[in-house]
Amino acid sequence: MSVHPLCPPSAPSDPDGALARLADHYRSMPPVAAMDIRIEGYDGHCLRLSAPLARHVNDKGCAFGGSLASMMTLASWGVVSLHLERAGLKADVFVADSQIGYLAPLFADLAVEAEAAPGANWETFIATLRNRGRARIAIVAHARLPEGGSATEFAARYVAIAKP
Known part of the structure; x- marks a missing residue:
């Protein structure tokens, strides 16, 4: 895993x-x-979530690793x-597997961003789900440090199974 750029800022506009x-x-x-958890933004590609550190603090005063993993799993889902x-499809979504790296302690509110992994293609994912009733896509997420960079990185594969 490698640090990826931060998602562009976006207001949580929600017309639909x-x-x-x-x-x-x-x-x-x-x-x-x-x-x-609060939804902080979504630009059609990247979902940003946040949560107060006070709800996720560990015995060292920083964010609990399990909370970071949960938030990145939820943002990716x-x-x-x-x-x-958006594609008009109803499906059950499951995390198939994931890998997480803890890079630095986070002594601030949790801010997590998730988006398709480089090389993943939403159009292919949607078309595969329509044609086969099942599809998977790679997602990456990270927890941001207030000063920039990532406290935690997450890579996962998610599976969607079409509902009848």
């Missing part, structure tokens, strides 16, 4: 309600609701789900 539906879905899961919704 997709981000509100995603936020509702996150809140519908009790463990996720307890994380106090969310970006896949948003692309499926």
Whole structure:
């Protein structure tokens, strides 16, 4: 894994309600609701989430590694789900596998960004799901340090299985 550039800033504009539906879905899961996750932006490619450090602090005063892993998993799941919704497809989305690297402690609120991995193609993913009823895509995510760079990097494959 390597540090990738930060997602461009974007306001959480939500004209079709997709981000509100995603936020509702996150809140519908009790463990996720307890994380106090907020959707900070989505530009059609990159989803940005945040959560207060106070909800995720460990015994060293920095962000708990499990919280960082969970937030990157949720952001990655969310970006896949948003692309499926935009394509008008209903599918169950699962994380197939993931790899995480902890690069530096994070002593600030959690800010996570997720997007398709370099070389991954949303059009191919959507077409494969339509044709085969199942598709997978590589996603990358990271937790930003306030001074720039990444505290944590995440790479995963997500699988979508079409609903009948």
